[in-house]
Amino acid sequence: MRFLGIDPSTKTGFVALSGTGQIIKAKELTGIGDKDPKRMRTMIHDVAAHMQPNDHVGIEGFGFASQQAVQNGGIGWGIRMMLDAKGFNYLDIAPNTVKKYVHVTGWVGEKGNKQRISGPHKKKAVIKAIKTHYNLTFPSDNVADAFLIARITLDLWKAKNGYKQTLLPYQQEV
Numbered sequence: 001m002r003f004l005g006i007d008p009s010t011k012t013g014f015v016a017l018s019g020t021g022q023i024i025k026a027k028e029l030t031g032i033g034d035k036d037p038k039r040m041r042t043m044i045h046d047v048a049a050h051m052q053p054n055d056h057v058g059i060e061g062f063g064f065a066s067q068q069a070v071q072n073g074g075i076g077w078g079i080r081m082m083l084d085a086k087g088f089n090y091l092d093i094a095p096n097t098v099k100k101y102v103h104v105t106g107w108v109g110e111k112g113n114k115q116r117i118s119g120p121h122k123k124k125a126v127i128k129a130i131k132t133h134y135n136l137t138f139p140s141d142n143v144a145d146a147f148l149i150a151r152i153t154l155d156l157w158k159a160k161n162g163y164k165q166t167l168l169p170y171q172q173e174v
Helices: 038-049 069-085 095-100 119-134 141-160 169-173
Strands: 002-007 012-018 023-029 056-060 090-093
Touching (some): 002 141, 012 038, 012 141, 038 069
Parallel strands (some): 002 056
16 A cells, blocks of 8 residues: 655656655656647656555645646646546645645744745745655655655545554644
């Protein structure tokens, strides 16, 4: 049994974890070429090629503030249609939930003196938080997000199936 995290984007993050949380596969998928729809179609086929029966799948929900919302929406829906066609159920995990799992809120600083972080600064904060929580680094923020999506999928499955686990308060909220 594997637990997958998919971060659909123009460069899609893909991570497969074992039931013990060990990384089986972690990569960024880009598709073939730079012209759509071929690039998008081949990226979706690449995601499908990495899937196995009995995989538990989490996919990052749609980010509505994205500069590439239409293109990412097409990729996201394409992957969801492929999952549906292959008979996979999946969890839609909101982008802010992914970040919250490692205590990245979008704000830094002390109460009364907080500053909003976004874009590349927020991505760097997530990568740093993954290093702190799991002692792992990834080649891209897409793969880092996919790891967290896979981890949430695994931890949620464990919680639903009566496995005892130690989660931090903000992870329990997720």
